[in-house]
Amino acid sequence: MSSASHVASQKLDxxxxxxxxxxxxxxxxxxxxxxxxxxxxxxxxISTSRWSTPQEFIQLxxxxxxxxxxxxxxxxxxxxxxxxxxxxxxxxxxxxxxxLNNANVNNxxxxxxxxxxxxxxxxxxxxSSSTNLSIKENTRGQNxxxxxxxxxxxxxxxxxxxxxxxxxxxxxxxxxxxxxLLTPTPGSGTVxxxxxxxxxxxxxxxxxxxxxxxxxxxxxLFAKKLAEANIETVIIPDSTVFAxxxxxxxxxxxxxxxxxxxxxxxxxxxxxxxxxxxxxxxxVFAVAGLYKFSPTYPFDxxxxxxxxxxxxxxxFEDSDLVGKCEVTNPVFDYVIPEHIDIYITNxxxxxxxxxxxxxxxxxxxxxxxxxxQNILFx
Amino acid sequence: MGNxxxxxxxxxxxxxxxxxxxDAKVQLNEDIDLFIQExxxxxxxxxxxxxxxHIQNNSKILTYGHSEVLKKLFKYCAIEENKSFxxxxxxxxxxxxxxxxAKELSSVKNIKCHxxxxxxxxSVLERSSIDFxxxxxxxxxxxxxxxxxxxxxxxxxxxxxxxxPVLVCCESIKFSDKVQLDSVTLNELGDxxxxxxxxxxxxxxxxxxxxxxxxxxKKLEEQNSTGGKKGQQQQQQSKKEKDDKLLxxxxxxEETLSNWKxxxxxxxxxxxxxxxxxxxIQKIIxxxxxxxxxxxxxxxREYKSIT
Numbered sequence: 001m002s003s004a005s006h007v008a009s010q011k012l013d014x015x016x017x018x019x020x021x022x023x024x025x026x027x028x029x030x031x032x033x034x035x036x037x038x039x040x041x042x043x044x045x046i047s048t049s050r051w052s053t054p055q056e057f058i059q060l061x062x063x064x065x066x067x068x069x070x071x072x073x074x075x076x077x078x079x080x081x082x083x084x085x086x087x088x089x090x091x092x093x094x095x096x097x098x099x100l101n102n103a104n105v106n107n108x109x110x111x112x113x114x115x116x117x118x119x120x121x122x123x124x125x126x127x128s129s130s131t132n133l134s135i136k137e138n139t140r141g142q143n144x145x146x147x148x149x150x151x152x153x154x155x156x157x158x159x160x161x162x163x164x165x166x167x168x169x170x171x172x173x174x175x176x177x178x179x180x181l182l183t184p185t186p187g188s189g190t191v192x193x194x195x196x197x198x199x200x201x202x203x204x205x206x207x208x209x210x211x212x213x214x215x216x217x218x219x220x221l222f223a224k225k226l227a228e229a230n231i232e233t234v235i236i237p238d239s240t241v242f243a244x245x246x247x248x249x250x251x252x253x254x255x256x257x258x259x260x261x262x263x264x265x266x267x268x269x270x271x272x273x274x275x276x277x278x279x280x281x282x283x284v285f286a287v288a289g290l291y292k293f294s295p296t297y298p299f300d301x302x303x304x305x306x307x308x309x310x311x312x313x314x315x316f317e318d319s320d321l322v323g324k325c326e327v328t329n330p331v332f333d334y335v336i337p338e339h340i341d342i343y344i345t346n347x348x349x350x351x352x353x354x355x356x357x358x359x360x361x362x363x364x365x366x367x368x369x370x371x372x373q374n375i376l377f378x
Numbered sequence: 379m380g381n382x383x384x385x386x387x388x389x390x391x392x393x394x395x396x397x398x399x400x401d402a403k404v405q406l407n408e409d410i411d412l413f414i415q416e417x418x419x420x421x422x423x424x425x426x427x428x429x430x431x432h433i434q435n436n437s438k439i440l441t442y443g444h445s446e447v448l449k450k451l452f453k454y455c456a457i458e459e460n461k462s463f464x465x466x467x468x469x470x471x472x473x474x475x476x477x478x479x480a481k482e483l484s485s486v487k488n489i490k491c492h493x494x495x496x497x498x499x500x501s502v503l504e505r506s507s508i509d510f511x512x513x514x515x516x517x518x519x520x521x522x523x524x525x526x527x528x529x530x531x532x533x534x535x536x537x538x539x540x541x542x543p544v545l546v547c548c549e550s551i552k553f554s555d556k557v558q559l560d561s562v563t564l565n566e567l568g569d570x571x572x573x574x575x576x577x578x579x580x581x582x583x584x585x586x587x588x589x590x591x592x593x594x595x596k597k598l599e600e601q602n603s604t605g606g607k608k609g610q611q612q613q614q615q616s617k618k619e620k621d622d623k624l625l626x627x628x629x630x631x632e633e634t635l636s637n638w639k640x641x642x643x644x645x646x647x648x649x650x651x652x653x654x655x656x657x658x659i660q661k662i663i664x665x666x667x668x669x670x671x672x673x674x675x676x677x678x679r680e681y682k683s684i685t
Contacts, residue, residue: 004532005569014558077651133504207647210471210573211493214497217634220635223635227641227642228641232643232645233645234645234646235635235644235645235646235647236647236648237471237472237528237573237648238470238496238497239470239527239652240529242531242532242535242652243528243560243561243562243646246561247562267497268497268501269499269500271500271501271531272496272497272500272536275536276532279535301504302505313493313495313498314397314477321484321493324484324485325467325491325492326490326491326492326493327493327494328501329498330501331494332499333497
């Protein structure tokens, strides 16, 4: 028994270490890919792990989560996915008590989870004071818990992949005919899908900033794709933003991660564009899948901004300058919450003040169904 | 330039009719030389004197693009007045004028240069506590707006929002009685093809580019026509493959948009100038003194009454 668990823990270690090195070596990049890979990874971890009580299970997942967050500290998506999974597990453990049946979170009693979640907000009862199970129920319970949690993760993974479709559904309400939009984040797939879907119903013009030097190739591909869909596209250099802002109706940005205060991290240059939009009273929309919303608070803004290859800013061909000038190439930008008017996610549309509500909603894990939207706003 | 031509016309109309053509030409030449000295060269020096008071030892200055007056100012402060300070140069595609300034200033002993692109502007302003922002002007309009290189408005706005004073150094010859309300109504378009490049480049003139294209075409022809011994052939083949790959990779980079004209919905906008509203500018330093942007028409009136 002990040797089997030993082998299992070795397998687990190998699994975790492989994933962590993938993250550290940046073999997986981009929030979407990282989110889906993290889901797969957690499913595998849960299938190979061994534990005796649900609390141990939760601790195990927490430890793994901490390790993978440390592997890539600026990718908040890993932490978000782990938190959602932990919420699934906790929901299972608390919601079913000592019988460990399938949770009736699906459709049966939508009011029950809300009551428990509100109750948990007000009370300070720890989850550690849960029931102690006998060993026989344990192994059977383990497998049940495992399969339910894996099912939950699969649904989470589906939610992540369907982010684009759900966001697209909101396009028609937000863009009107013959509008001029500006987007400073051409690297965002969500923004691209948003615009392509909107073009089916509305006619508009899109100004795309180049985001030189980091995203310029993506910008050109983005512009090409839009032009192929017969959307009027204009490529402008980053410096022209102020000059054209008076003619722009809306600014659309893709966020990389969104924080608890409503601020977000996006590509370099976006903060200046949003400031400019604020000066001209132009509304700014940010699109982001729900998996990018992190309950952490950006205390240290400097640590959020990753610095990239200075050779892109000043190539080594300018040899007479290279040794003598300080050159930096920040890849990200932090946008303060006051500059963003609204966040569009695959669940609903949020104003930054209500983001706290959103996090409580996620962390107490109410399943993502149409009824649940009513619960939030009733 | 409109001002200079207007002045010249006025001078020509002031020439007495009795004077012969040759004498008139000589006099005009003298007048033009005097004009250049007064309005352009000496103005630069006077502005430098006025503005150098703002640059203290160990101060941090932000500037955008390349301006002759500012370059003189910085060199004067570093060399003559022996002050040591840091300069943050912000630059943008497609002209990369800031590199010119960086090249000149990085060789000066007392100046520490930082070079950034305009996308990193908010990070730079956040991290370093900049003391002053100096901007150059293409012209000052009658309603107090600054008409300058595109991107200046963005720099001025970001500086104002971080409470960094924005100072503009501008000779009085650049003041204009035109009025313009936004950047889009009247502007100059640059070459759209400059935007296609995805890597930093030095702009090659049209003739040079044609010559380079001819050379490349010749090279390709030579490679295609080489037959010869097997060993040589293999060598050449492998070399050709390498060259082809290089060509392909460089072509691929341009290829994304090199046929942009084929797409009817795709446009490229490359304007050269933009308008900075007067509320972002603290002070305009000219050779007749320092003034707030609302006082530009006053200078114009004075200037007109003098000439």
